[in-house]
Amino acid sequence: MRSASLALIASLLVVAACGRAEPEVVLPLPPVADERLAQPPLAPPEIEISAAAARTRDALVQQATRGSLKGLAAIAARSPDFKSNLGGQDHERFWDLLRRTGVDPNRKLRDLFEQPAGLREIDGVRWYVWPDLAARDAADLIPEKLTFQERRRLEELIGEEGIEHIRSGEGYPGMRTAISEEGVWIYFVLGQDGEG
Template sequence: MDADRLISIRLLAGIVLIAGLVACGEEDVRETVTLQVEQAPEYMVPNREPESVRTVLSAPAQEKISQLRGIIESNSLRQLTRLASSQSGFVSNFAGASHGEHWDLLRRTGFDPILRLDELLDGPYGVKMVAGETWYVWPELAALEPEALLPERLNFSQRARLEELVGEAGIAQVREGRGYPGIRTAIAEDGRWLYYVHEITGEE
């Protein structure tokens, strides 16, 4: 009986061993492959700056925006001209025309100064320091210096934004180092409305 039991145990052990070998043979062989990927170019990296970091508009600047909003609501070019004329050093054009004449001419050619101003103020703004003074500039890309505005210096989202704002023709002007070529406006930290222009000649 002991001999039979020993034989049975050996047979059982053999079966278990064979089953284990078969299972190992059927198991998928998986290799771990590690790929080395270079870091994406800077212009393709989204801007990760949180919105909370954005400089908050000063109280005087917010008051000026509220005043402009009121004029926009009234759709009065005369009121807009009156406000611009009351702002020390305000610039609307570089041809020497009065604010009213210039904006009236633009409106006659299909460019509505009030509508475009409304669109600007609805969008994001940038901040720049000029002679120690803080300026809030719309749109945000207009706050960049000419060399910083080059497409190669912008991230992916900024490049798309620039193309949306000024098109290929505007980007060509940017590459010439002429600064932001689109319509833009700015308000100083003390609430002064500084400029509202669409020409390329530098106003800063």
Template sequence: MRFASFLSGAALCLLAACGPAEPAIAPAGPLPPPENLARPPQPPEAVELTAEAAARRAEILQHAERGALRSLARLADDQAGFVSNFGGQSHWQYWDLLRRTGVDPNRLLRDLFSEPPGIRIVDGDTWFVWPDLAARDVRDLVPEKMTFIERRRLEDLVGPDGIGRIRAGEGYPGMRTAISADGRWVYFVLGQNGEE
């Protein structure tokens, strides 16, 4: 008991030796967030299309907005090396089959072109790719390397199965389209939603 009394007395002496405590001052308002949280995430720089790519995009959209699948297929046929499917069907046959099963290629194209484009360099040629996430390398698609907003967009575009495929090392597995800088329509593929 004496030892506990001794410790209490020693503690009081130490507190007294430290002098009077400064009164706590309450902040006038809420504390500001840390610097990295104070700034909203900056959007990526907008990609500016070449005049030829912008003209081709407008032409494709014109067909898609009219719902003119046959003329869209003729446009695709005129593009050297254009890819719409990996089964060897003609563009018209493939897109018509999709439409008859409830998947409208015209609407899908309109949806794609409402997304921001990204840039991909392929064999020295510049391609504008929609959506921009489809232009990224596989290592940059890993959700943990993305901002919250990018992760959310990726999940909306490819779903949980697509995220799983990306984590397994595959490239962007969803619907995408590309136009080269010189205005050639390169591809319009549906990814996991269609041909695979």
């Protein structure tokens, strides 16, 4: 009787197994990469700068390419209000000191002019500011208000420490330069990596 019971149980299991469909195997698909991460940042719309500002920019690039701090200082001297540092030091001496500490003002200035320009109006005068993100108000630089591409560029330019400065209400903390519409060089400050 015991073998009959076992046979009955075995038959029921076979019938039950035949009545059920095989469990469906679902393989997860590999994650789809966010293509925005693989693409270089999109350049913002280009601002057309005035002819006078373009001449000044070109003269600055020429002096910076030569490695001439004296040439940069001569252009800066054309504007009595030009700023290169917060301490009011002589521009050429300040830049020379930076160069001796490993920060090359000529290379930094050339790097800035490779960035897109932003536009700012100060007392009715248009200023072209490099990089463009430095032309924005601090409240407009908070990463959550920027596009994905702008956020990425901002982080590349100033890093996490710079972003923390912005979050605490400070303006753009990185290197930047500005030329007025009339071609006057307004400032060239190195921000966190030169003035710290």
